[in-house]
Amino acid sequence: MTNSIRTKQVITIGAVLLLIAFLFTRDIKGLVKPKQESPATPAAGQLTSNTAQDINLQEVSATGKNLINPSLAAEITKLENAYKSAPEGDKAAVAAQLAQKWDDVEQTVPSALYLEIISKQQKSLQSWLNTGGRFMKAFDSSxxxxxxxxxxxKANMAYTNAMAIDSANADAKTGLGITIVNGMGMPMKGIAMLLEVVKKDPSNLKANMSLGTFAIKSGQFDKAIVRFNDIIAKKPSPDAYFYLATAYESLGKNKEAIAAYLNSKKLAANPTLSKFIDKKVAELSK
Known part of the structure; x- marks a missing residue:
């Protein structure tokens, strides 16, 4: 492989990392920021359950209120006061309202923290799955x-608690596998968990999408192409087409990449993504 091809693949992977937040959370801020402003994802195997400090709910709440409409911030403050004064038996209901209100204004960190409060009280499978999903949404968009x-x-801990309740649950295993590959353990362990989910349920889109994106990140573009073509055959989506295009582009298959990019643009119907793809198609057409 020549140095120029390697350089092109590194650049392409960088573009994928910038767009992950958009494709999974529809937060398009990651699309327009320069590459150097986007922090690196924690290295696989770098984190352990003892390395992170807790997140201060009051601090993230104050930060979040500065980013939203004052009237909406006032509504949240009112709910927070109600939560503080509510009897212990009623706190979970108010926490659920706060989690939804924060999610409605796209402030996923405080939303996830309130879901975590609920999960610690309810200790149910679904509550931990909801918590893990919200923390991953916050992670992807941060x-x-x-x-x-x-x-x-925190996502890893939530999915670990879900697995403790039902070790066979596909959503719990998929979520836990994703956190492991992203940095909460040895990546091959996480990939093995995702492959186990897909083996039992080949139509599991979340696990398949995760395996496909991890294949791109690790430079296994041929495997990614197979994976995303299988996903598209089951359920076409703008993100699946985008990643397929990225894999084709990385292998120098510009014609196939252009077709996939255009399908992504058509299905997404998002002005920011459309602008990005138009620029990409123009570059590949030269």
């Missing part, structure tokens, strides 16, 4: 290199 490891750790 641009804070100090916050990201904390969010990943």
């Amino acid at each position: 641009r804070d290199s100090l916050m990201q490891p904390l969010l990943l750790q």
